[in-house]
Amino acid sequence: MSVAIADDLRAAHVDYLLRLGDSALILGQRLSEWCGHAPVLEEDLALANVALDLIGQARLLLSHAGVLEGHGRDEDQLAFLRAEREFRNVTMVELPNGDFARTVLRNFLFTAFQREVMTGLQGSADAALAAITVKSLKETRYNLEHAAGWVVRLGDGTDESHARIQRAVDELWPYTEEWFAPDAGDEALAGAGIALCWSNTRGAWTDAVTPVLEAATLVIPAGTAFRSTGRLGVHGEHLGPLLSEMQVLQRTYPGATW
Amino acid sequence: MDRREWPLWEVFIRSRNGLDHKHCGSLHAPDARLALQSARDVYTRRQEGTSIWVVRAEHIVASDPDAKAELFDPAADKIYRHPTFYVLPDDVNHM
Amino acid sequence: MYTQAMDIAAARGEDPAPGQVTDAGYQAEFDAKIDRGDFIEPKDWMPEAYRRTLVRQISQHAHSEIVGMLPEGNWIGRAPTLERKAILLAKVQDEGGHGLYLYAAAETLGVSRDTLVEALHAGRAKYSSIFNYPTLTWADVGVIGWLVDGAAIMNQIPLCRCSYGPYARAMIRVCREESFHQRQGYDLLLAMMSGTAAQRDMVQDAVNRWWWPALMMFGPHDAQSLNSGDSTRWGIKRITNDELRQKFVDATIPQAKLLGVTVPDPDLRWNEARGAHDVGAIDWDEFWSVVNGNGPCNQERLAARIRAWEEGAWVREAAMAHAAKSEARAAGGR
Ligand SMILES: [Fe+2]
Ligand SMILES: [Fe+2]
Numbered sequence: 001m002s003v004a005i006a007d008d009l010r011a012a013h014v015d016y017l018l019r020l021g022d023s024a025l026i027l028g029q030r031l032s033e034w035c036g037h038a039p040v041l042e043e044d045l046a047l048a049n050v051a052l053d054l055i056g057q058a059r060l061l062l063s064h065a066g067v068l069e070g071h072g073r074d075e076d077q078l079a080f081l082r083a084e085r086e087f088r089n090v091t092m093v094e095l096p097n098g099d100f101a102r103t104v105l106r107n108f109l110f111t112a113f114q115r116e117v118m119t120g121l122q123g124s125a126d127a128a129l130a131a132i133t134v135k136s137l138k139e140t141r142y143n144l145e146h147a148a149g150w151v152v153r154l155g156d157g158t159d160e161s162h163a164r165i166q167r168a169v170d171e172l173w174p175y176t177e178e179w180f181a182p183d184a185g186d187e188a189l190a191g192a193g194i195a196l197c198w199s200n201t202r203g204a205w206t207d208a209v210t211p212v213l214e215a216a217t218l219v220i221p222a223g224t225a226f227r228s229t230g231r232l233g234v235h236g237e238h239l240g241p242l243l244s245e246m247q248v249l250q251r252t253y254p255g256a257t258w
Numbered sequence: 259m260d261r262r263e264w265p266l267w268e269v270f271i272r273s274r275n276g277l278d279h280k281h282c283g284s285l286h287a288p289d290a291r292l293a294l295q296s297a298r299d300v301y302t303r304r305q306e307g308t309s310i311w312v313v314r315a316e317h318i319v320a321s322d323p324d325a326k327a328e329l330f331d332p333a334a335d336k337i338y339r340h341p342t343f344y345v346l347p348d349d350v351n352h353m
Numbered sequence: 354m355y356t357q358a359m360d361i362a363a364a365r366g367e368d369p370a371p372g373q374v375t376d377a378g379y380q381a382e383f384d385a386k387i388d389r390g391d392f393i394e395p396k397d398w399m400p401e402a403y404r405r406t407l408v409r410q411i412s413q414h415a416h417s418e419i420v421g422m423l424p425e426g427n428w429i430g431r432a433p434t435l436e437r438k439a440i441l442l443a444k445v446q447d448e449g450g451h452g453l454y455l456y457a458a459a460e461t462l463g464v465s466r467d468t469l470v471e472a473l474h475a476g477r478a479k480y481s482s483i484f485n486y487p488t489l490t491w492a493d494v495g496v497i498g499w500l501v502d503g504a505a506i507m508n509q510i511p512l513c514r515c516s517y518g519p520y521a522r523a524m525i526r527v528c529r530e531e532s533f534h535q536r537q538g539y540d541l542l543l544a545m546m547s548g549t550a551a552q553r554d555m556v557q558d559a560v561n562r563w564w565w566p567a568l569m570m571f572g573p574h575d576a577q578s579l580n581s582g583d584s585t586r587w588g589i590k591r592i593t594n595d596e597l598r599q600k601f602v603d604a605t606i607p608q609a610k611l612l613g614v615t616v617p618d619p620d621l622r623w624n625e626a627r628g629a630h631d632v633g634a635i636d637w638d639e640f641w642s643v644v645n646g647n648g649p650c651n652q653e654r655l656a657a658r659i660r661a662w663e664e665g666a667w668v669r670e671a672a673m674a675h676a677a678k679s680e681a682r683a684a685g686g687r
Pocket of ligand 1: 418447448451527531
């Protein structure tokens with residue numbers, strides 16, 4: 001990465017990394033809530049593995065963002081000492097887990113999106129970002145496969161499971177709109193060969209998720225005017241409590257090392 | 259409600275290429291796809307594998323321990339199958 | 354230990370008299386195998402008392418691993434760094450894996466995992482009482498790794514050579530994974546001890562609360578533990594409760610010194626003559642009280658397991674229904 005990036009481009013670049021890193025972190029935080037409480041022991045291990053992948057991705061992305069930002073903030077300062085409005089995760093990942101249907105459906109929708117974004121980032125002019133996505137993409141492909149299997153199982157399974165996962169589709173689908181909204185920062189970064197516009201991934205993402213939802217006999221709800229804006233730092237009400245929990249030790253004991 | 263337990267699967271892992279798959283344990287899964295995924299999550303968290311087989315436990319046909327004598331003892335006296343049975347002159351005994 | 358309740362069942366006389374010999378020939382062959390140090394494998398003939406003892410011990414061990422996920426799981430969401438979060442999540446996940454390996458070993462004895470889990474939920478099966486204590490600070494995570502996993506490892510290493518093949522193999526896998534658990538706990542505590550005064554206080558407080566429960570993990574004194582005869586002979590229990598406890602204390606005290614903490618036992622002394630530490634009196638009333646369900650978290654722990662199980666029922670059912678439908682579709686398409 002050239003050192004001569006213009007400041008505004010740098011800000012957009014940091015923001016872009018935070019959107020990816022924060023989304024991975026917050027979803028990892030949510031998924032780790034399942035540990036010890038899953039429907040079957042095998043899924044305890046599976047969901048923990050997904051969470052570990054996401055936390056690992058978040059660490060790489062936040063560290064890189066910290067370096068690029070140039071204020072000496074490391075992954076932990078970014079994760080534990082930023083306020084709610086400074087987080088750039090998409091809103092969907094901060095929502096409570098809900099039941100297992102909602103959990104796997106969110107994993108499915110979001111990892112499918114992650115896969116499209118990461119695929120496009122492998123050729124990034126930001127060599128560090130490209131390297132992170134090459135590694136993360138392997139994890140993402142597996143996690144997508146695991147989630148897709150569950151979407152079909154629950155959609156096709158029993159009346160109850162079908163109803164639960166259809167409800168999850170109805171509730172979560174509107175939050176996907178945010179991912180594909182045009183963004184000036186994205187466009188500037190795309191122009192510089194650093195990133196791809198999230199809005200350009202809609203086609204590939206739709207092509208990826210639709211057949212699975214169809215196999216699961218699930219119906220995609222009609223569009224609504226609802227737009228979430230977490231990636232702009234304007235979240236719903238669930239992120240605050242999540243951060244209060246996640247950040248409690250760093251906030252309570254300033255200056256301590258752990 | 260259908261409270262049937264998920265079937266049991268036996269898991270076999272090839273730890274690296276060049277080695278046989280080896281039995282490493284079992285798990286429960288409703289179908290082959292999830293059995294394979296769970297085997298990966300349960301038994302290869304520390305890079306223990308490069309290849310996984312899963313087999314429904316009920317599909318394994320095992321020999322009867324009571325038949326051990328007739329199955330395996332007859333091989334005991336066929337010592338001429340073993341290279342050490344043949345004592346060759348020192349000069350060629352590395353053969 | 355993780356299977357401490359075994360000793361308890363025997364001490365209370367709940368245990369049926371061990372094995373009536375059903376077939377003298379089989380029994381003789383079994384005894385000879387045990388005496389030679391051979392392994393017993395699932396399909397081999399075994400005395401009913403052996404099978405029953407193993408099912409009880411292995412399943413209690415498995416339940417302990419699973420319930421043991423809860424106290425530390427309480428801190429995953431609040432881990433103070435991302436690295437510590439990943440370590441703790443991986444550690445708690447490992448414990449789930451241990452439970453899984455052990456249930457699988459128990460299943461080779463002809464009892465299903467669901468049956469074992471139901472026994473836990475109905476209160477018929479025990480798990481280690483150590484997990485009925487609350488985790489109050491982040492230092493508890495470190496102390497559990499150091500003391501609780503440390504105590505568990507002491508008990509588990511000899512089990513890698515126990516006479517029942519599937520149990521021994523499961524324990525080998527468990528022990529291989531456990532080695533990181535104790536180390537990460539101690540590492541966490543070292544970091545805190547080199548931090549602020551508040552952090553050091555947290556560590557000392559956690560040691561004060563976990564020390565005695567950790568010593569109780571090894572179970573009642575040998576004189577009170579009546580079940581050891583057959584278990585020792587079968588290699589299911591290789592070292593007595595008191596021997597293990599002593600070994601644990603002797604290994605741990607120097608580690609406490611290095612860490613810079615004390616243990617809450619005014620009577621603890623190095624006994625030059627024995628070449629071992631003398632330990633103060635253990636409060637067995639507390640032990641029995643927790644075993645009997647009156648520990649600070651007994652109800653919550655069991656309730657959490659039952660809730661996960663019941664709330665997951667529709668998921669397990671749906672997966673079976675989908676599998677049946679898929680098979681029917683595949684058969685119909687042929
Ligand atoms: Fe364990
Ligand atoms: Fe452990």
